Amino acid sequence: MLRWQKGKQEVALFGVNYTTPFAHAYRAHQRLGVPHEKAIAQDVYHLSRLGVDAFRVHVWDVEITDTVGNLQDNEHLRLLDFLVNQLKQRGIKIILTPIAYWNNGYPEKDTGTGFSSIYSKTQAYTNPRAIAAQERYLTQFLNHRNPYTKQLNREDPDIIALEVCNEPKYNKPEAQITSFANRMAQAIRATGCRKPVFYNVSENPDVYEAVLNAKVDGLTYQWYPQGLVSGHALRGNFLPYVDQYPIPYRQDPRFTSRAKMVYEFESADIIQPVMYPFMARSFREAGFQWATQFAYDPLAMADANTEYQTHYLNLAYTPAKALSLLIAGKVFRNVKRGQQFGRYPQDSVFSDFRVSYRQGLSEMNTPEEFYYTTSTATAPKQVARLRHLAGVGSSAVVRYGGTGAYFLDRLASGVWRLEVMPDAVPIRDPFEKASLSKPVTQILWNEQPLRISLAELGQNFSLKGLNEGNTAQGQAREGSLSVRPGVYLLAAAGKSTATFTTQTTFNHIKLGEFVAPAPTDLGPQALHAAPAQVAASQPLRLTATLTGLAPADSVFLVAQHYYGRTRTLPMTSPRYATVEATVPADLLYAGQPALLDSAA
Structure with missing residues (x-):
């Protein structure tokens, strides 16, 4: 040992x-x-x-x-x-x-x-x-x-x-x-x-x-x-x-x-x-x-x-x-060395952890720490005692509109460090034959909506950019504001942050440190994994990844049979870079496979 x-x-x-x-x-x-x-x-x-x-x-x-x-x-x-x-x-x-x-x-x-x-x-x-x-x-x-x-x-x-x-x-x-x-x-x-x-x-x-x-x-x-x-x-x-x-x-x-x-x-x-x-x-x-x-x-x-x-x-x-x-x-x-557990799927929840294949979720939830890999409905055990949080997607504590990771760390009562990574959007299968000239993931620097629900920060906390070149300053309204990738100092109303500088050390990092790749200059990108099998006479929900849309753009799914009618269906965007639509059951009848395309 x-x-x-x-x-x-x-x-x-x-x-x-x-x-x-x-x-x-x-x-x-x-x-x-x-x-x-x-x-x-x-x-x-x-x-x-x-x-x-x-x-x-x-x-x-x-x-x-x-x-x-x-x-x-x-x-x-x-x-x-x-x-x-x-x-x-x-x-x-x-x-x-x-x-x-x-x-x-x-x-x-x-x-x-x-x-x-x-x-x-x-x-x-x-x-x-x-x-x-x-x-x-x-x-x-x-x-x-x-x-x-x-x-x-x-x-x-x-x-x-x-x-x-x-x-x-x-x-x-x-x-x-x-x-x-x-x-x-x-x-x-x-x-x-x-x-x-x-x-x-x-x-x-x-x-x-x-x-x-x-x-x-x-x-x-x-x-x-x-x-x-x-x-x-x-x-x-x-x-x-x-x-x-x-x-x-x-x-x-x-x-x-x-x-x-x-x-x-x-x-x-x-x-x-x-x-x-x-x-x-x-x-x-x-x-x-x-x-x-x-x-x-x-x-x-x-x-x-x-x-x-x-x-x-x-x-x-x-x-x-x-x-x-x-x-x-x-x-x-x-987990203790040699500790025994039940066998899958009975062991999907163990100690302070939860793993769900269906939700694509790994999660840790303790009174002091809360981490998750996708949007979760899990309530933190004790929000008032939270000291560290990291996630992708949204939770009861953070609602975020982007696809990158974010980190929240408590520095003192009413003072937190927020780190936000850029949006990462997959555009190819990352495990196919690789080349330095063939990107598989697109990086986008967007301003995304953020809402933080921490009692000690309150509804009107201040925000100040910390990393090099980040001059952002703002104040939340009802806990909400917009952020771009970077590092920020958050403070409850009336809290002094004078003792915290970009060079202040916290858990082996300096508060002002921030590393992120530049935006990927690729223009609009689309990625869709077709279902392997579709049941006749059953509605079909189709989802795709799509970037490069302007706020006024609309996206449509064109559903067409080799023989038969064509229908143009509006697509919705439930979250950033994702579009989806439901093909009605009457278009999904047995015979020649349907040809599905999308247009923006």
Whole structure:
């Protein structure tokens, strides 16, 4: 078990993988003309905003070593050092996996020239030269001094552990595997490093005993329960897939005596914001103390989802899914290690959490915190005691007309910080073949209506812009006003805010910090997912996403059969960027499929 030295409490950390210093993400930022340091600082701010307190990455050793394992002092290593320093400033703990075992090409050609460019995964633990290169590299990597933190990697208190290697590939006999794992662990400890050493056991289930027999402190696992790279968004309820994390040998003393981490997990090809909280709960039930999603999309390239098309997670571009990660982190830290639960669907409500596939809703509701991924009818437990709120859509406390995420944090009695992200509108399937030139989500900066119902703010609270360039000032009427993306200081009538400035620190962030992508210059965009099947003689409700409408525009649905009459139906807009209409039953008769089109 991992415990903090101070206080001896059990460790429970939850977060993400993130890869901007390396491989495709590094090259993409170059092509886009985005400075890597700026990108990293912005993304780490968003991670902090989402409550992330754990970071893991498999270091692309192929980009920072030569073929014999010597560490190369280059741009990739410097950016990793910069990233580590940024994470430390936000209070985010780190586990590094020094050896990745693959080249840097995906989805382009390989260009790395380190030892992983000449040795395969199976050679890595059998070839004496490959083994020596890895020992040399681990020694130099741990003795590397970060120029930003001034600390050696092996001494940095925020790098809390090391996972030796990422997803090795083994064959029998098992003794050779155990020997290799012991040599790598010994190479780490020989530097004087006293951090826990973890080793991957889940990638080679047929030889798991080889790792259980190794002299390591912890075991590492991953979870991609419905597979990877479907090439399209998956539809349907996948919550039963993540209802439990099974480990066949969970009673084995060699398993129970080791700390356990999930180095990667994801609900691949699923955009619904309901999977992460269930996964987090299943991890805790199975005894894990660390879990990091793979992988958080860098802001600069998240509009196209090119880093790994089967994954898609970013606060600005997938706001509901990002808030489900925030809620999942709360699940992971609040559910006890080994706590048992019923099985789906009886466990859809547990502790302070609720997950609903039908509503597309993940939710946390405590007296002090209220988070939700879509509009909810749930009443906060104790509004008067609320300190933190975040959501997409509307609730009893906040009614908001936009599609981006928003955050409300109490700074003092009658004084709150409001952060509003721009509107994010999907325009393509994010999981189809990706390209930097093919945006999948549109960002729009709109002025949207907002109503806040907090007794201590009252009906006539003031609003003042905090972020750079935001000069907005206003006063609510009956709790309502309009806002554009940005950060604001809200104060009840008569409350002084003189002690709060843009530089005031609050929960690892400064009050004036704000990061958001520029508007996407694409013009009007439409997206409609056709129903797979329609019942004859039954009315049909059709919904589409549509942007670029002027206030005076009207939208119509043209319902036409291959043979037969055509009818033009007016469409309504129940919320921003959404239009819908009902095709009457008399137009839905058996025969040739109807041809449906829309016009604005």
